[in-house]
Amino acid sequence: MKKSIAFVLPNLNAGGAQRVISSLANLLIKEYHVLIVVHYKCEPFYKLNSNIKINYCQLQYNTNTNKLHSLTNNYRLVKNLTRILKEHKTDIAIAFLPATNIYTILASKFAKIPCIISERANPELFHINAFWHTVRKLAYPFSSRLVVQTIGTKNYFKKYSKSEIEIIKNPLNSDLLNKRDVLIPKENIILNVGRLIEIKNQDLLIRAFSNIKHGNWKLILVGDGDRYESYKKLISSLKMEEHIILAGNISDVSEYYNKAKIFAFTSKHEGFPNVITEAMSFGLACISTDCPFGPSELIKNNENGFLIPVGDQKALEIGLTELINNPELRNAFSEKSSLSLQANNPNEIASQWSTLINKLIEKQ
Template sequence: MKKKSIAFIIGSLSSGGAERVVSTLCNELIEKYKVTVITFVNLSPFYKLDPRIKQLYCYDKIKPSKTAFDTIKLNYKLYKRITKHLRNEKIELVICFLTRENILGILAAKTLKIPVIISERNNPYEVNLGFLWNTLLKFTYPKANCLVVQTKIIEQYFKSFVEEENLQILANPISTELTLSRNKEIEKKKIVLNVGRFTEQKAQILLIRAFSALNEEDWCLHIIGKGPKQKEYENIIRELGMQEKIKLLSPTKSISDHYNSSSIFAFTSIYEGFPNALIEAMHYGLPCIATDCPTGPSELIENGENGFLIEMNNQIQLEEKLNVLFNDATLRSNFSIKAQMSVEKFQAVHIANDWEQIILKNLK
């Protein structure tokens, strides 16, 4: 039987959370579908992709737009190139991830009269798109066959202008590659781990200051990521005299090594869609401390049962909970077991099955 042809649209396949989800879904769905990934720019995938997945791109590189007119012109060209790829590959259903990609993907799919599923990955209550993109979102999103969101709160936002029957809540899948890389034989080191872009949203400055204030002799803090706050963080770490204890590490394809060898995971975001890094850390059995930000952490952690929830931007609470876990190996062990059990439902095979039900419903 001939496989149906589906295409994912995303800006790039770099090291972000949405990119991880797209890569994971492509790898799971390739057994049943002919899968193509269309990106805006030509970058090698950060995460492992099955060689049967076809990769196409719109441009080698994209320069930042200097004017509103440049922005409109660039996005019109992207829309045209996406449409051309979809037509040439005889794509029968489109799946888009992230706002800009969703908007352009809807326009291209509707031009070709093929069904389109879009996926919103962040918290729309917190993200300021600007007038143009917000207007385009309100115009295009109701035209999608299905909008996938990650939590009920985010679903509520879109109910005001998207038909409820076209909304679907699905959590992020845990990469099969990550699941297979779990190794309980690796010795745990006294490392507090954080994974995420160095941005205002991820608020790692809170963790840097809390960890520094505790000044625990045996423990280290490793923050894995990159982003606009890097220089600021480096300067603060230097000012605090914590260069030997706090390390800013670049994104790595061997993230499992860090999950396997760390002893605590600390998550300090001020808002999220549904946090990949927190799910992955729990999947690896890391006892976690997370801010009770909108949205995601409170749906993963039951405070005091399988981890700790703290108030956003509350350094005192973060210090207190870190100190508890530093000094209570039994609690770390209990949290570890319960955390791992509570996120097993997010394994890739389960979430991919849910996605396939949506795909089957919308395929012509």
Template sequence: MESIRNNWRLYKRVNTLIRENRIELCIGFMTTSNVLSVLASRSNGIPVVISERNNPEEEKNKLSHLWRFLKKYTYRKADKLVVQNNRIKSLYINDIDNKKLQIIPNPINPGLRPDPNVEMSNIILNVGRLERQKAQDTLIKAFANLNPSGWELHIIGDGRQRSYLEALIDQLHMNDKVRLLGKKKNIQPYYAKARIFVLSSLYEGFPNVLLEAMQMGKACISTDCPTGPSDIISHGDDGILVPVGNTAELEAALRDLIENPAKERQLGEKAKDATRPYQIENIAAVWEELIAELLK
């Protein structure tokens, strides 16, 4: 009941802000904000854009019956639903008019740029919360099986699986090679030092860290998880896709890049080119066009 009261207060606050500031268009991000944005906008007679940032297949099991109902009811009433890739769009195609669905991926952080003055080290990097979704245990096992001489695995992030991963690292006798670095405010130096980036997730909404690593010119390996990696990486051309949860395939991909530095460099160079559509000026232009269309 307290949650309902809090969201009712928030709805009334958004409603008041729209009315008092004569807002002409409302944009929501994430499920709760999307629902409240639609309700408040319809109450005030203004257009509303909502944006799905997560994988709805995974998220639906975390929502209560009430929020699942509210999501289904309100999403249909938005003027536009922005999603990040074709896979997520396909999940809504039966419930929402196709004309209301639009794909706009996340932009890359414009501050991330390769630094030619930084010398790379033999480091494999993973960035993500230490949660089951990110499946860093699969990466640790693959790295331990390979146990490459002179290489380290660095994992940036924190979360509920830290103790489990620490115990796994100890069990595999990898304490001198696998480092859990915790959360970092500035990740750029860690991208710059690494040679290889690995996304080991079970699922994603849209993997920003994968785009960031590619922008930094890293050779990238990613699980072919739902959703996002296969929209970003062309397998074998500007990155490598491996099956979700497959330790052996991930180990083989790591071995391939470690033993073939020329291939590692080539993938890194092509990865930079592949990120051009995601530059902030390109994504901003699409948003501007969408907003202008709704304000006509």
């Protein structure tokens, strides 16, 4: 008989954790009854198998930051999550992101089931407030297992988590991979995919591109965020409206991956850069900042891509210029990229999760 698993996360909006859970849920639905529990009602941004059930702890997002309201809201989230886990006879809960991890540890104890928690961001640079940091240190040892994506993140949590820590990399998106079409002609496009926020540092890319001899090349940024308007003004001030395009949020980025020749990534830090694995799987030549953590575990400098220091506009300009003017190098990076992604094969990642899930359920 199929076991029942529940993924828990804040929402189903566009985002790295949401993309990974959607991919995992679609992969694991063959083996398990899969439930996704989110804090509040929202429409899924990523496509989900019709057999996956979705449940909500509350109907609306609580924007009230009053301490009493926050405490009441947290209590309700844990109470409702516990109720949902019990009603669906869940065998194990799997949570992503710090606050949700803590709610799920508590709810899983009340529901008397094991739980896996997962950290997706770089904990050395992605700071949570003092209260949640303290609660996290107290709560995490009570999880059944902590899953991270990089060696750097594992080393950080070794300091205070008594739970076993496992590294499981993010799976390549199967649906996205199936849309790769080598017959689509490549265009002179440099692509960036990600939220337009401060840590992604796309203004560095915009300035670097505007400062090189780009000829008939275009820079396309896919994503949205609080920097959208400021980037729009920056592009206008540089008189680059015809060469730099803000495409906004796109649910299916395969069109851009299929057309682009170069992928540029400028983050200051990452939990794990899913978009680099996607770009490499589509055969794009990649240039990325060597930020903690992730890019250096995917890109070997001058072998299958370029790694540059964080915030180094000059190095970015040199790298982009080399990739634009050297099609042989682009092709070499493209061919070597696919060979380096075997560890991110969706079925392999799903198998690692399945092994861990079954082990913890059997121990219960």
